[in-house]
Amino acid sequence: MKNKGYETDTAIARSYDSYTMQYEVQRIYLQIYKDKARIYSSLPIEVTSSDKEVHEEKDITEITVVTLNGSKYMQISGYLPEPYAQYALVYYADITDTVNEWQKMNNSLFIAGFLFSGVLSICLYVLLEYLFEPLERISTISNQIANGEYKEKLEIRGGEEIAKVVQSFNTMADKIQFQMEELENHAREKQRLIDDLAHELRTPLTAIYGYAEYMQKTHLSEEDKYAATDYILSESKRLKNISESLLELAIIREEKEIEMVRIDMEQLFTKIHQTEDIKLKEKGIEFVYYNELKEIEGNEGLIESMVLNLVDNAIHACGTEGKITMRAYVEQEKKIIEVEDNGKGMTEKQLLQVTEAFYRVDKARSRKEGGTGLGLALCAQIARKHHAELSFSSMPNEKTIVKVIF
Secondary structure, three states: OOOOOOOHHHHHHHHHHHHHHHHHHHOEEEEEEEOOEEEEEOOOOOOOOOOOOOOOOOOOOEEEEEEEOOEEEEEEEEEOOOOOOOEEEEEEEEOHHHHHHHHHHHHHHHHHHHHHHHHHHHHHHHHHHHHHHHHHHHHHHHHHHHOOOOOOOOOOOOOHHHHHHHHHHHHHHHHHHHHHHHHHHHHHHHHHHHHHHHHHHHHHHHHHHHHHHHHHHOOOOHHHHHHHHHHHHHHHHHHHHHHHHHHHHHHHHHOOOOOOEEEEHHHHHHHHHHHHHHHHHHHOOEEEEEEOOOEEEEOHHHHHHHHHHHHHHHHHHOOOOOEEEEEEEEEOOEEEEEEEEOOOOOOHHHHHHOOOOOOOOOHHHHHHOOOOOOHHHHHHHHHHHOOOEEEEEEEOOOEEEEEEEO
C-alpha cells in the first residue's frame, strides 16, 4: 500500500477497517496505538492504554486475560517492527463463553468427582466390612474361647488368604477344644481315682485298726490272736499290692519313652505258663496256647506284666475245671495276642467299665482273693504305651476274649 502511494496512517486505517469488519462477527476486536495514544478501537467499551495493555519493552509481545465490563477477554499486545515501532497493536478475543463453559465443566467435574468419591467410599467401606468380618469374628470367638466356649467355628469364605486364616483358626480352636477336653477327662479320671482309692483304703485300714485295737484291749487265746494277726497281714498285703500297682501305673503314665526290644513269643508264652502253673493246678484249669508269631517289638517287662494280668483275670473268672486259651497270630496285617477263658463272662455295661481303676466285676470274690481292681487299668496303660489297642468281647456265663492288637 505504501508503494502505491498511501501514507502509513492511511494504510493502517484501511487495513484496520478491513480486519474489523471481518472479526467483529467472531467477537474479536482490535486497538491501534500510536505513541501510546489510541487511534483506532473496535471494542464496544472504552479501554484506555496502560502498562498492562502494551509492554514498555518494544520487542516483547504480552498475552494476558483481562476482565472488561464483566466479560473475559484474551489480550495480546505488542509493538510493530521497525520502522513502525511507534505503533502498537492490541488484540482482544472475547472468551467469556469459553470461560463460562469451562467453569460449568469444572463444576460438573467437581460434583461428579465428589459423587464418585462418595460412591467409592461406600463401596470401599462395604468391601472392607466384608473382608474384615472374619477378623472381627475371630476376635469375638477368641474371647469366647478365652471364656471356655470352644464349639463356635468360623465360616470359610472370602479370598484365598482370608480362607487360609479362617481354616487355621478353626484348626487351632479344634485343637484347643480337644486338649481342654483331654485335660478335663484327665482331671475327672484323677478325681475318680482319688475317690476310688480313698474308698479302697478305708476297708482294709478300718479292719487293721479294729483288729489291732481288739488285740490290745482284749485277752485273746493263741488261736484268736493268730486269726486276728492273719487278717491284719492279709489286709496289709492288699494295701501293699494297691500301692505297688498305683506306683507302677504312675511310672508307666509319666514315662515318655520306654525301652523297646524284640520279644520271642514262644519264650514269653512258656514263661507265662510256668509262672501261673501253680494257680492253674490248684483250680484244675486247663491251659493251652497256640503261637503263630516269631516275635513282637515292645518292652519285655511291661508286655510280660500285661499278659500275666490278663491270664490272672482269666483264672479268677474260671471255675474249677475251666479252660484258658492263649494265642498269638497275625490278622489283617496286625499282630494280636489273645487270652480266652470259659468263665463267668461280663455284660456290655461291665465291659465299658472294665479298664477303670478299682473296678471289679465281682467285688466280693476279688477282695477275698486279694485283687486290687487295678490289673486291667494297668494293662490299658501298657497297651497305650505300645500304641496298641485293648479289645474285650464277652458273653455272660460263657466266655471272655481279650485281645491286644499291635
